[in-house]
Amino acid sequence: MRTPIIAAVLIAFSLPASASAFWHGTVIGVKNWDVLNVRKWPASQSQIIDSYDNDDDVSLTGRCKNTANNWSFRIDGGQSPAWKQARMSKSNVWCQVSSPSGYIGWVRGSFVWPD
Secondary structure (H helix, E strand, C coil): CHHHHHHHHHHHHHCCCCHHHCEEEEECCCCCCCCEEEECCCCCCCCEEEEECCCCEEEEEEEEEECCCCEEEECCCCCCHHHHHHHHCCCCEEEEEECCCCCEEEEEHHHEEEC
8 A cells, every 4th residue: 555655745845846936026128119038048049938118026936057168056045136137147157947928937137137
């Protein structure tokens, strides 16, 4: 009878994280005639899977990546929004988001103000 219990434990640990794990942010600096593209991977050549307008709410996973040096870092700690945005706004930094359609993708960090 241990097999069903082990299977239940394995299923519980393999489920995706709940939405409460996301951090709130706001899209900033996008021109009125443009959108912030959500890309499948952190690269400007990657497939566009969704988009945000300026001032839209953003759900951040807390994970960011500098593609110039392949350095990943977290912005979901207790630091201030200004501290987080200073790291996110550096060139070549992409941050992971849950898009408006529910996809997990990447946006340029310089266009997001983290709360």
